[in-house]
Amino acid sequence: MGFVGICTADVQFWSEGKFADMVVKKPIVLGHEASGTVVKVSCGVNHLKAGDKVAIEPVVPRENDEFVRIGRYNLSPTCFQAGFPPDDGAMCRFYTHKANYCYKLPECVCLEEGALVEPLCVALHACQRGRVKVGQKIFICGAGPIGLLCLLVCKAIGVTMTVVCDLCQDRLEKAKCLGATVVLKVDKCTCPMELAQKVKNSLCAMPDICLECTSSDTCIQAGVYAVKPGGVVVLVGMGLATSNVPVTHVTVREVDIRGSYRCTNMWHTAIALMASKKVDVKPLITHRMPLEQGQEAFECVKKGAGIKVLLNCEAQQQCPSLCPQQQCGQQQSQCQTRQCPQHSFF
CATH class of the missing domain: 3.90.180.10 (Medium-chain alcohol dehydrogenases, catalytic domain)
Incomplete structure (x- = not known):
C-alpha cells in the first residue's frame, strides 16, 4: 500500500x-x-x-x-x-x-x-446526480474534502458561480483559494431561512442546485429554501438517520431531493481529470x-x-540519521549502499 x-x-x-x-x-x-x-x-x-x-x-x-x-x-x-x-x-x-x-x-x-481518486469520484457522482451543467449557479454546503472536491468539479464543468458555506473560517479560506465565488461563515445557531437568503443575496439570484455535503439539518433545510423553483438538492453527506425537511416548500416549488451514495463508473474520468490538471x-x-x-x-x-x-502505509522506516538530501527518510548508510528507493544514484 x-x-x-x-x-x-x-x-x-x-x-x-x-x-x-x-x-x-x-x-x-x-x-x-x-x-x-x-x-x-x-x-x-x-x-x-x-x-x-x-x-x-x-x-x-x-x-x-x-x-x-x-x-x-x-x-x-x-x-x-x-x-x-x-x-x-x-x-x-x-x-x-x-x-x-x-x-x-x-x-x-x-x-x-x-x-x-475515490473522494473525487464521490464528488463527480454527486455532480452527475445533480445534473450540474455549464453556466449554472451552485450552492455547496460544507468545505470539507468532499465539498471542496465538488467545488473543483463544478469549476471543471464550467459552473458560473459557486457559494460555499461552512462553520470553519480556515476551510472557507481554502474554498476561496480554490475558486469559490462567495464563501459564507455559518454557526450552529444559524437560521436556515437566513442562510438561504444570504445565498440568494450573494448570487443576486437563486442557485440552480445545492450540493449538501454536511448532513446537517440546517444545511439541508437551507438548500431547500435557497434553490430556485424546479431546482435540485443533492444529499451527499451522510451521518444523520433522519432529518427535518420543509416538505411544503419541496412540494409547491417542485424541488427535487436526490440521494448520492458513493460512486459508479467514475474512475477513468477522475484519473483523466487529475492527469490533465483540470482538477488539482x-x-x-x-x-x-x-x-x-x-x-x-x-x-x-x-x-x-x-x-x-x-x-x-509504505514500509519505510523514519530514522534520525537521514540521507544527505534529507528528503527520503532513509538511513544514510542505506542511501550510500544504493538501498534507498528515492536516492538509488548514491
Whole structure:
C-alpha cells in the first residue's frame, strides 16, 4: 500500500463503532480511499504488472444482480465494500483486491493523488446526480474534502458561480483559494431561512442546485429554501438517520431531493481529470502521517484539523540519521549502499 485517506466514516467507525446504519460487530481494518503499488498479479491479469501504481476502487460487486446490470453497482446490497463492515479495508502494508477494480495511474499522478481518486469520484457522482451543467449557479454546503472536491468539479464543468458555506473560517479560506465565488461563515445557531437568503443575496439570484455535503439539518433545510423553483438538492453527506425537511416548500416549488451514495463508473474520468490538471487535488492534502501514527492521525481528523489527512502505509522506516538530501527518510548508510528507493544514484 502507498497512501490511504482518512474519511469521516472511518473516524465514526473508530470512535463510535458505527456510521449511519452500518455497525461494527467484529474487528475490522478500515480504509477505503487508497492507492498502492502492484507487487504481484494472479494468472489472467493482463492490464497490470508488478511496479504499476494504482488507485483502488473499494466497492466491488459480488453478484451480477439487477443493479450491476444497469450500471449502478454502488446500490447493490451484496457489494464488497472495503473498510465498511464486515469487509476489511486498506490501512495496512499489503492488501489484496480484485484486479478489475484497480486502476493504473499515469506517471504524472502520484500515489498521494491516487488516494484522492475515490473522494473525487464521490464528488463527480454527486455532480452527475445533480445534473450540474455549464453556466449554472451552485450552492455547496460544507468545505470539507468532499465539498471542496465538488467545488473543483463544478469549476471543471464550467459552473458560473459557486457559494460555499461552512462553520470553519480556515476551510472557507481554502474554498476561496480554490475558486469559490462567495464563501459564507455559518454557526450552529444559524437560521436556515437566513442562510438561504444570504445565498440568494450573494448570487443576486437563486442557485440552480445545492450540493449538501454536511448532513446537517440546517444545511439541508437551507438548500431547500435557497434553490430556485424546479431546482435540485443533492444529499451527499451522510451521518444523520433522519432529518427535518420543509416538505411544503419541496412540494409547491417542485424541488427535487436526490440521494448520492458513493460512486459508479467514475474512475477513468477522475484519473483523466487529475492527469490533465483540470482538477488539482494536492492543495487539499494537509497532513501526511506514517501508519504507526494512525491513532494520532484519526485524532487529527476527529478534531477537524486540516482538510485531508493521509496515512503513509509504505514500509519505510523514519530514522534520525537521514540521507544527505534529507528528503527520503532513509538511513544514510542505506542511501550510500544504493538501498534507498528515492536516492538509488548514491
